[in-house]
Amino acid sequence: MADVTEGGHHFDLKKLSFVGVIVSLGIVFGDIGTSPLYVMKAIVNARKDGAGMPFDEYIEGALSCIIWTLTLQTTIKYVIIALRADNKGEGGILALYSLVKKLKKKWLYVVAIIGASTLVADSVITPSLTVMSAIEGLKIYNPETPVVIITLFILFIVFVVQQFGTASIGKFFGPVMVTWFLVLGIFGSVHIFDHVEIFRAFNPIYAYNLITHSSSAIVIMGAVFLCTTGAEALYSDLGHCGAKNIRISWVFVKSMLILNYLGQGAWLLDNHELVHKGVNPFFGIMPEWAVLPGVILATAAAIIASQAVITGSFTMFSEAMSTSFWPNQHIEYPSGVKGQMYIPRINWGLMAFCFIVVIFFQKSEKMEAAYGLTITITMLMTTILLLYWLSRTRVSKIFLVGFALVYIALESGFFYANVIKFMDGGWLTMVLGGFIAVCMYAWYNGRLIKSTFTQYVKIDKYVSIIKDMKLDETIPKYCTNLAYLSRAKKNDEVESKIIYSIIKKQPKRADHYFILSIVNQEDPYTFKYTVDEILPGTVYKINFLLGFKVDRRINDYFNMVLKDLMADGTIPSRSSHPSLRAHNIPPDLKYVIIDNTYINDILLTVKQKITLNIYNFVKYIGSDDFKSWGVTSHNVVVESAPITELTVYDNKIEQAGFLRHNS
Numbered sequence: 001m002a003d004v005t006e007g008g009h010h011f012d013l014k015k016l017s018f019v020g021v022i023v024s025l026g027i028v029f030g031d032i033g034t035s036p037l038y039v040m041k042a043i044v045n046a047r048k049d050g051a052g053m054p055f056d057e058y059i060e061g062a063l064s065c066i067i068w069t070l071t072l073q074t075t076i077k078y079v080i081i082a083l084r085a086d087n088k089g090e091g092g093i094l095a096l097y098s099l100v101k102k103l104k105k106k107w108l109y110v111v112a113i114i115g116a117s118t119l120v121a122d123s124v125i126t127p128s129l130t131v132m133s134a135i136e137g138l139k140i141y142n143p144e145t146p147v148v149i150i151t152l153f154i155l156f157i158v159f160v161v162q163q164f165g166t167a168s169i170g171k172f173f174g175p176v177m178v179t180w181f182l183v184l185g186i187f188g189s190v191h192i193f194d195h196v197e198i199f200r201a202f203n204p205i206y207a208y209n210l211i212t213h214s215s216s217a218i219v220i221m222g223a224v225f226l227c228t229t230g231a232e233a234l235y236s237d238l239g240h241c242g243a244k245n246i247r248i249s250w251v252f253v254k255s256m257l258i259l260n261y262l263g264q265g266a267w268l269l270d271n272h273e274l275v276h277k278g279v280n281p282f283f284g285i286m287p288e289w290a291v292l293p294g295v296i297l298a299t300a301a302a303i304i305a306s307q308a309v310i311t312g313s314f315t316m317f318s319e320a321m322s323t324s325f326w327p328n329q330h331i332e333y334p335s336g337v338k339g340q341m342y343i344p345r346i347n348w349g350l351m352a353f354c355f356i357v358v359i360f361f362q363k364s365e366k367m368e369a370a371y372g373l374t375i376t377i378t379m380l381m382t383t384i385l386l387l388y389w390l391s392r393t394r395v396s397k398i399f400l401v402g403f404a405l406v407y408i409a410l411e412s413g414f415f416y417a418n419v420i421k422f423m424d425g426g427w428l429t430m431v432l433g434g435f436i437a438v439c440m441y442a443w444y445n446g447r448l449i450k451s452t453f454t455q456y457v458k459i460d461k462y463v464s465i466i467k468d469m470k471l472d473e474t475i476p477k478y479c480t481n482l483a484y485l486s487r488a489k490k491n492d493e494v495e496s497k498i499i500y501s502i503i504k505k506q507p508k509r510a511d512h513y514f515i516l517s518i519v520n521q522e523d524p525y526t527f528k529y530t531v532d533e534i535l536p537g538t539v540y541k542i543n544f545l546l547g548f549k550v551d552r553r554i555n556d557y558f559n560m561v562l563k564d565l566m567a568d569g570t571i572p573s574r575s576s577h578p579s580l581r582a583h584n585i586p587p588d589l590k591y592v593i594i595d596n597t598y599i600n601d602i603l604l605t606v607k608q609k610i611t612l613n614i615y616n617f618v619k620y621i622g623s624d625d626f627k628s629w630g631v632t633s634h635n636v637v638v639e640s641a642p643i644t645e646l647t648v649y650d651n652k653i654e655q656a657g658f659l660r661h662n663s
Contacts, residue, residue, distance in 0.1 A: 020245035025181065026173025028237045028246055029253050030305030031126055032074070032230025033177060036184060036257065037133040037282050037298060039066065040264040042223035042368045044275045046216060053213055056197075056269055061210025063201035063265045065224040067258060073379075074231040077407060079250050082235045082382065083243040085389045088547070090524045091238025092312075093119065093382050094319040100388040108385065113325060113440045115381030116316060118374035119232060121433035123313045124350060125371050126229075127155060127306035128357040133364045134298035137283045140291050151358050154299070158306050159351040162342050163332070173304050180301040183294070185256035187285050188263025195266040222417035225372045227261070230305075232378050236312050239524065260285075313350060314341045318551075322520050324447055325440040327622025331551050341551070345621065353432060361425060370425035373418040374433045376411055383407045439618045446615025449608050455496040456488055459515070462499050463535045466513065469502075470538060475509040480576050480587035482510035483558065484594075486517045491532055491541060497594045497641040505639060511576055511587070515541045516554060523547045529561055533570075540565075562589070591636045 043062045053061070087095040097112035131151050138145040192198060200206060211217045234246065241249075264281040271284060286294050318341060320326035332342045361367045383404075390400055418426065469475060484498045494515055502508050526547040533540055542561055544554065566573035574581045575588070604612070 017245070020241055021249050022174035022178065024174075024241040024245040024249040025177040025253070026175075026304065027308055028234050028241055029177065029181075029230065029249065030173075030301065030308040031130075031233045032228065033181060033184075033253060033257070034130045034133075034298070034301050034305045035227050035229065036260045036264065037130060037280070037302070038364060038368060039223065039226045040261065040268065040281045041275060041365065042226055043220060044268065044272060044281070045365055045368075046219040046223040053210070055272060057206070058210065058214065059265045059268055059272075060198065060201050061206045061214070062220060062224060063198065063261055064204060064207035065210060065221065066227045066261050067201055068204050068207055069224055069228050070254060070257065072406070072410065073228045074234070075250070075254065077383075077386075078231045078235050079247055081390075081403075082386060083238055083246060085386060086238055086243065088523045088525070089239055089242070092236035092316065092319065093232070093378065093385065094316060094323055094325075095239075095524070096382065096385045096389060098323065100385055100392070103388055103392075105388065108388065109325075109444060110441070111381045111384050112323075113437055113444070115378045115385075116320060116325065117437035117440055118377040118381075118429075118433040119236075119316065120313060120436050121374040121429040122229070122232075122371075122378065123309045124353045124432060125357060125367060125374075125429055126309045127158065127302075128354050128361075129364055129367045129371055130302035130305050131155060131299065132358065132367065133280070133282075134295060134302040136364055137280060137291060137295035137298060139278060140283060143278075148358060148362055152355060154303065155306070155351065155354050155358070158303055158310070159347055159354075162310060162347050163344070173307070176297075176300050177304060180297060181253055181256040183297060184260035187290070187294075188256075188260035191263040191266045191285050192259070193266075195269050198262050198266045198269075201262065201265070218417045218420060220417075221414060222372060222421060223368070225376065225414045225418060226368065227257075229372060229375050232375060232382065233309065233312055235382070236316065237308070239315075310347070310350060311341075314343050314346060317343055317346050320440065321552075322547075325444050327443060327618055328552065329622050357428065360428065366425060370421070370427075370429050372414075373421065373426040374429045376415040376418050377433070380408070380411045380415065383411060438614065439621070442611050442614035443618050445611050446618075449604075449612060449615075451487075456490070456493040457496050457499055458492055459494050459534050459539065459541070460492065462503070463539065465503060466539060467535060469507060469509050470511070472509065475507045478506075478508040478510050479590040480511045481514065481562070481571075481589040482508060482512070483514040483516055483589065483591045485554070485591070486515050488515075488517065491543070494541075495594075500641050501592055501594055501639055505641065508592075511538075512571055513539045514558070515539070516544070516558060517541065518544050518546055518552060518554070521545050521547045525550060529557065531561070531565070537571075589635060592639060593636060594639050594641050 040062075043059075047055075047058060082096075083091065085091070085096050085099060087098050093115040094112060097108065100108060101112075128151070131154050132147060135145070135147050135150050135154070138150075139147070210220065214220060234250075238246065260282075263285050267285045268275070268281055271279075271281075274284060275281060282298075283291055283294060314331075317326055317329070318331060321328050329343055329345055332344070357367065357370070361370070387400065387404055390403065422430065482502075484494075484501070486494055486498060488494050498515070502513070524547040526545050527550050528545040530543045530545065531540055532543070542558065544557055546552065562571070565571045572587060575585045
C-alpha cells in the first residue's frame with residue numbers, strides 16, 4: 001500500500017512525516033516540477049510580432065497568468081479540494097468515479113472513460129517532452145547533438161527497468177527532486193533582482209491585461225497551461241503519499257517553481273532574442289559552468305517525472321480493470337509491494353507510442369503543440385465528477401455554483417487555447433486518447449450486452465442432479481475438486497453455461513464443486529472472502545471481496561481458502577484415491593473456464609454488433625481468463641458454450657417427409 005519497510009523500520013507514508021514529505025517530492029511532483037524546462041520557452045515562441053503590447057508587459061502578464069493558474073488550478077482545485085475526494089485514501093479520476101457512480105446518473109461512466117483515456121494520452125507525451133527538453137540543453141555545447149537518438153535511448157532504458165521494479169531506485173527519487181527544486185529556486189533567485197519590477201506579476205491585473213490586450217492571447221494561454229499539467233497526476237498519486245504530505249510538499253514546490261519562473265522572466269527581459277536562436281531560458285539563467293550539471297540534473301528529474309507517469313498509468317489501468325473499463329491483463333509485482341505494479345503489455349505499448357511521438361516531432365517545441373490538449377479534457381471531466389461529489393458533501397449551493405462557474409469557464413478557456421493547436425500536433429494525442437476511449441466504451445458496454453443475453457439460473461434447481469451425479473459411478477470421475485469462475489452478481493445464481501458444462505457438454509463428476517466469484521469493493525484494499533455451502537459437502541460458492549488495488553491472483557487466494565476448509569474439516573485434506581491417500585497426497589484440483597462469445601447476429605441491433613466487434617478486438621489486448629485471474633495453465637480446461645439458448649425464429653420448420661430404408 002503506502003507503507004515502506006527499509007532497514008527494519010516501518011513508515012506509513014500516508015501520515016504526515018519528514019519521510020513522507022521527501023517521498024512525496026520524488027513521486028508526486030515530477031511532472032509539474034519539470035514544467036520550467038519548457039513553459040517560458042513556449043510562451044516566448046507563442047508571441048506574435050508585437051503581440052499588441054511591449055515585451056516587458058507581455059512577460060509580466062505571462063508570469064502573472066502562471067502564478068494565478070498555479071494558484072487557482074493546482075492549489076485550490078487539486079491540493080485543497082480534490083485531495084479531500086479520496087476513496088479510502090486513493091485518488092485519481094477513476095477513484096473519484098467510484099465515489100459518485102451510485103448516483104442515478106448512468107452517463108457519468110462516459111465522463112470517467114473520457115477523463116481516463118485522455119490522461120493516458122498525456123502520459124505518452126509527458127516522458128517524450130520532458131526528456132527531450134532536458135537533452136536539448138546539450139546543444140549549448142554542441143549544436144549537432146543527436147537529441148532524438150539520446151532521447152530514444154533514455155526512454156528505452158526507463159521502460160526496460162520497469163519489469164525489475166523500482167523499489168531499489170525509488171528511494172533516490174526524493175533527494176534528487178529536493179535538489180532539483182532547490183536548484184530551480186536558487187538559479188531563479190539570482191536573476192530576479194536584475195529586474196525587481198518582475199514582482200508586479202503577482203498582481204492579477206497584469207494577467208487580465210495580457211488576456212484582453214494581446215493579439216495572441218489564446219495562443220499564449222495554451223503555453224501558460226503547460227505550467228499546471230501535472231496537477232491531475234498529483235491527485236492520482238494521493239494513495240501513494242497521503243493528502244497531508246502532498247499539501248506540505250506543495251508549499252515548497254510552488255515557491256521554488258515561482259522563483260524559477262520569475263528568474264527566467266527577468267532574464268528574458270534582457271535576452272529574449274536568444275530564445276529565437278535556440279537557447280532555452282531555463283538553461284539561459286544558469287552560468288556557463290552549471291549548464292552541463294544542469295542538463296544532467298534536468299535529465300534525472302525528467303526520468304523521475306517519466307517514471308511517475310508510467311507507474312501512474314499502471315495504477316490507472318489496474319483501476320480500469322476493476323471498474324470494467326478495460327480487459328483483465330496480467331499484472332506483476334516485481335518490488336513485492338502492493339501498489340507498485342508492472343503491466344507488461346501496457347509498458348511496451350506506452351514505449352511504442354513514446355517512440356512514435358519522439359520520431360514524429362523531432363523537437364520539443366513541436367511537441368508543445370500536442371501537449372496540454374488532452375489533459376485539459378481530463379481536468380474538465382474531473383471538474384464534472386467533483387461537482388457531483390461536492391453535491392453529496394452538503395456544501396452550500398453558492399459554493400457549488402461558484403466552483404462550477406470558475407472551473408468550467410477556466411478549463412474551457414484552456415481547452416479552446418489548446419484545441420487551436422490541433423493541426424500542429426494536438427491531433428496525435430487526441431487520436432491516441434480517442435482510441436483508448438473507444439476501447440473502454442466498447443469493453444464496458446460489450447460486457448453489458450453479453451450480460452443481457454447471458455442466462456442465469458438458480459443453483460438450487462440443479463442441486464439434486466449434481467447430488468445424483470456424484471453417486472453415479474457410471475460417469476467417469478473428472479476430478480476431486482472442480483472450480484468454475486463466475487460473474488453472477490446474485491449469490492444464489494450461476495451462469496447457465498456452468499450448468500451446461502457440468503451436466504450437458506460432458507458430465508463432470510467430482511467430489512466438490514466450487515463456484516468462484518470476485519465482488520469488487522470500493523475500499524481499494526479490501527481482501528476478504530466468504531463461503532456459502534449450497535449442497536453440504538458438495539457445492540460451495542466462494543466470493544472474493546477485493547478492492548481495486550488488490551491484484552486478482554485467484555489461484556493463490558483459492559489455495560488459501562482450500563487450506564482453511566481443510567483445516568476446519570469441511571473438505572478432506574488428502575486425496576480420495578486410497579493409494580494416494582495412504583501417502584498423504586492432497587486432492588487434485590481442476591479449473592474449467594468457459595469462453596462463450598457467440599451470440600446470433602439476428603438478436604443484435606446494428607449498434608450492438610459494432611460494439612461487440614470492437615469488444616472482441618479489445619479482448620485480444622487483454623490476457624486469457626486463466627492468466628488474468630492468476631490461474632496457472634497446467635490445471636485449466638477451456639471450453640466453449642452458447643451464450644444463450646433463446647429461440648431465434650418465430651416459425652418452426654415443417655417436416656416435408658421421412659424415408660426409412662431397410663438394409
